[in-house]
């Protein structure tokens with residue numbers, strides 16, 4: 001953004017963002033709405049393909065962000081959680097006024113791409129970021145040109161982090177999910193969550209009704225030295241009937257991916273390059289929910305870049321760190337769960353007030369009745 005109209009601007013963009021998912025879209029729209037020239041690079045040709053998220057949106061994100069404009073036909077409201085102990089005994093949990101939205105996630109991702117274009121963002125689909133070099137006052141991005149700021153919204157294994165010498169996520173969960181298009185659960189109005197050290201050490205399994213079918217998955221703690229693939233078939237054989245899954249279902253697409261679980265990375269921003277969302281490790285280490293935090297973080301960084309370039313505001317690098325949730329308590333819980341997970345306390349205490357209270361804290365952010 002040149003302040004003198006007589007000077008030609010040596011920069012092709014104010015902001016290049018890598019990744020058109022939640023963090024990248026939020027960052028791009030926030031900056032474009034404040035007048036910046038924004039380019040978004042997305043390596044997928046179709047933003048709705050090859051997903052690696054269940055796409056469940058929490059109430060706060062559904063009401064307090066631009067995601068409140070996602071067309072209603074793309075979402076399904078779920079107000080209850082059914083928590084299953086390893087023995088498959090279950091308890092129903094809810095909190096007055098609280099809900100989640102399951103989504104037709106491919107449609108939501110395409111809708112986000114349309115929002116980018118409506119807001120004047122130059123969205124380049126099928127365009128992968130490969131490399132960038134530091135130049136005076138910005139970055140030279142291979143195949144794109146010069147930009148004042150470069151944002152990596154490119155997920156848990158960020159190439160921007162790698163090429164720009166920023167911090168990388170070190171600890172992950174690994175999640176796998178089947179889609180069953182057109183299928184219907186016996187109890188579609190609950191999010192069914194399964195605790196099992198055998199199938200999901202370090203996390204949980206889940207079954208949910210989306211607007212287009214059933215999604216069923218599980219995630220476990222990823223150990224790079226002894227990588228284990230979640231055994232989703234055995235898991236569904238074990239829990240399918242209890243969770244109300246119809247018999248003889250055949251999965252359509254599979255969604256899979258790494259989920260950061262160790263909190264924000266050190267060195268997430270430096271010298272005009274900033275990481276947001278999963279690339280910056282901004283995912284709850286306990287719930288593994290990252291859509292809301294990715295959105296908020298991306299939005300804060302987009303606004304900070306605009307404030308810097310338009311009004312000489314504080315450096316966006318510092319703002320990126322300030323806007324990142326620290327997840328201190330959740331990191332402590334993650335540490336404990338990694339080391340002290342046993343099945344028997346859940347089997348024994350599922351109906352006890354302390355366990356119901358703790359589950360309410362996790363699922364409803366302290367609002368459980």
Ligand SMILES: Cc1cc2nc3c(=O)[nH]c(=O)nc-3n(C[C@H](O)[C@H](O)[C@H](O)COP(=O)(O)OP(=O)(O)OC[C@H]3O[C@@H](n4cnc5c(N)ncnc54)[C@H](O)[C@@H]3O)c2cc1C
Nearest residue numbers: 019021022023043053054056129155175257277278290291
């Ligand atoms: C199986 C699974 C289920 C999950 N379910 C939920 C859930 O229900 N609710 C929830 O809140 N969170 C969930 N999460 C976490 C959540 O999906 C992420 O936290 C969230 O998607 C992060 O958004 P992001 O924009 O930071 O990154 P991502 O969604 O990972 O997006 C990164 C984007 O960058 C693009 N990209 C990557 N590299 C390049 C490159 N070199 N050039 C160009 N583009 C590139 C990718 O194609 C992608 O579009 C789940 C995660 C997994 C793995």
